[in-house]
């Protein structure tokens with residue numbers, strides 16, 4: 001029958017069909033959808049491209065927009081046709097804690113292209129199984145045993161920064177120096193393939209620069225997922241030298257994994273245990289993960305394990321250097337606990353220093369860890385913030401909505417370590433959610449604390465620094481999973 005119709009009539013019929021479908025979808029989303037009664041902007045209820053506009057066009061502007069929406073609509077806002085965002089501190093515990101059955105929301109996570117890793121698993125059972133395998137490696141005991149690996153990179157950071165001192169000191173990009181350090185720690189400790197970015201001129205290792213500049217691309221891929229296969233398989237001739245450097249890093253890791261898989265006993269020759277020992281040299285009875293999954297894990301560790309530590313250090317160091325009272329108190333505490341500068345003092349000693357601890361907690365609070373709201377799909381009907389929410393709904397609450405809550409942290413934008421010292425019952429600790437909560441909370445938390453104490457302790461004890469052409473506005477951020485700051489912290493290192 002269609003053969004008898006003219007091409008124009010056919011086009012008209014197709015348009016009519018899709019037009020009718022769109023009208024039905026609009027009516028459903030606005031009037032009949034389970035979230036139809038939740039407040040929020042009309043366009044957000046209608047289409048996912050509302051969120052895409054803030055992620056892509058407004059370059060990581062989602063969190064700022066959410067702040068505005070909560071002021072207008074209250075503690076629960078419909079931010080996509082099937083997604084709610086909460087601004088209620090108790091809701092945070094419910095969403096991410098163990099109270100409700102949830103899964104990660106795959107359209108958000110798939111773009112990171114590490115689906116078979118502890119970070120990327122959507123299915124909670126696979127995530128739990130992987131966590132059981134890797135937890136001993138990230139345990140406090142094991143991190144204490146590997147502390148010398150962290151200390152080694154921190155010593156290299158201090159030496160590298162010292163080269164910027166001199167009679168006429170030149171400014172050092174401390175943000176890049178810190179990211180180089182945390183990337184080196186995670187790649188050497190977890191993979192024994194250190195990315196020696198600290199050796200590069202002005203800390204500009206091409207792979208590091210690619211990692212740091214590609215955050216926005218992932219958010220583009222989130223909304224246009226059909227591009228993902230293309231984006232991750234670009235032919236080498238169209239890749240920049242920076243992109244090729246990332247490719248080389250992962251080729252080296254793949255070679256190492258091939259070697260370990262073919263010859264597991266060679267793991268015994270490594271200088272120390274790595275995630276490969278946990279994954280490949282497993283206890284009998286457990287199946288060895290696929291090569292794809294081991295590579296995904298290596299890639300997830302490299303990505304999740306470096307930014308957040310470097311961001312917390314950048315934010316904290318900036319605020320300490322900006323405030324002579326905080327700086328004097330911190331350096332005095334360090335001097336008293338650490339009389340001989342040339343002798344190392346370890347993580348276990350540093351973590352007992354109350355003011356240093358308060359400075360680190362405040363740095364984590366103001367850097368948020370991950371700043372984009374981390375979406376979860378509800379697998380059961382529940383009440384959150386006194387509202388009934390049906391199974392299948394996507395729910396999220398960004399860390400900054402806890403960390404900036406003035407009822408919990410009065411004057412929330414002020415960097416004030418004293419708030420942690422005055423909190424004798426440690427009630428505030430519950431609201432420091434940089435590492436998230438519950439079954440999918442940060443797996444590398446012990447390593448992160450070890451890095452934070454060694455970096456803050458050593459930098460403030462061993463170097464005299466001064467901020468160089470950096471203001472608080474350089475810490476305005478784009479929400480690309482972790483905050484991506486509009487500027488970078490520069491310092492002058494005094495001789």
Ligand code: HEM
Nearest residue numbers: 118119304305308309369370434435436440442443444448
């Ligand atoms: C200050 C430093 C850090 C902060 C604030 C932080 C924060 C977080 C947060 C908020 C999550 C939850 C992500 C989600 O729900 O999707 C997470 C997950 C994760 N983090 Fe960290 N992280 C830090 C350092 C590290 C380090 C050093 C490592 C290890 C190399 C690491 C490894 C992981 C892994 C493997 C996951 C996935 C866990 C899962 O989904 O079950 N993190 N981290």
